Amino acid sequence: xxxxxxxxxxKIIEKRQSVAFxxxxxxxxxxxYWYQQILGQGPKLLIQxxxxxxxxxxxxxxxxxxxxxxxxxxxxxKIQPAKxxxxxxxxxxxxxxxxxxxxxxxxxxxxxxx
Amino acid sequence: AQKVTQAQxxxxxxxxxxxxxxCVYETRDTTYYxxxxxxxxxxxxxxxxxxxxxxxxxxxxxxxxxNFQKSTSSFNFTITASQVVDSAVYFCAxxxxxxxxxxxxxxxxxxNVKP
Numbered sequence: 001x002x003x004x005x006x007x008x009x010x011k012i013i014e015k016r017q018s019v020a021f022x023x024x025x026x027x028x029x030x031x032x033y034w035y036q037q038i039l040g041q042g043p044k045l046l047i048q049x050x051x052x053x054x055x056x057x058x059x060x061x062x063x064x065x066x067x068x069x070x071x072x073x074x075x076x077x078k079i080q081p082a083k084x085x086x087x088x089x090x091x092x093x094x095x096x097x098x099x100x101x102x103x104x105x106x107x108x109x110x111x112x113x114x
Numbered sequence: 115a116q117k118v119t120q121a122q123x124x125x126x127x128x129x130x131x132x133x134x135x136x137c138v139y140e141t142r143d144t145t146y147y148x149x150x151x152x153x154x155x156x157x158x159x160x161x162x163x164x165x166x167x168x169x170x171x172x173x174x175x176x177x178x179x180x181n182f183q184k185s186t187s188s189f190n191f192t193i194t195a196s197q198v199v200d201s202a203v204y205f206c207a208x209x210x211x212x213x214x215x216x217x218x219x220x221x222x223x224x225x226n227v228k229p
Contacts, residue, residue, distance in 0.1 A: 041222070
């Protein structure tokens with residue numbers, strides 16, 4: 001079974017530029033999460049999708065961050081414009097039905113904003 | 115308020131020592147799940163264990179064991195006879211069933227196992 005795929009693995013941009021991250025969850029997993037993990041901290045939930053609907057985006061900075069999950073499969077997370085404090089690892093995770101909420105994480109995208 | 119507290123920021127031990135990582139959680143939900151994840155230097159979070167709120171039985175898996183105590187809202191993780199490969203950041207997490215299974219992670223404990 002293929003795991004959660006994310007791309008790119010690394011990205012360096014200047015502040016005020018835009019960036020997008022892509023996530024392909026495990027096949028059949030209905031729930032998808034995006035997390036932000038700042039160095040030295042635990043992952044912080046940005047947004048949670050159930051199929052292609054948003055369940056929770058209370059911690060998503062909506063003035064600059066957006067996310068979508070078309071057709072309930074792949075998802076993209078966008079930052080526009082980026083700030084220095086957005087430097088972090090962005091993790092995608094998915095959960096399958098009947099798996100008692102066990103999250104499978106992708107390798108993450110390390111973003112550096114200069 | 116912090117939902118999950120891992121008070122130990124960093125722990126260093128010598129190989130073959132036992133080490134316990136502490137986790138204290140806070141929830142008003144009666145149905146919830148607790149997790150431990152390992153994050154090695156490669157960065158990918160690796161699932162270790164899940165416990166639900168109705169099962170307080172302790173669990174042992176090889177050198178790993180977990181102690182779940184609802185009375186103290188704790189879910190501690192012990193590594194017996196630690197090895198260098200155990201060096202990683204360990205995260206405790208809480209998921210509340212009433213909250214659409216939203217996950218709350220602790221800040222992590224970095225474990226350094228020296229040869």
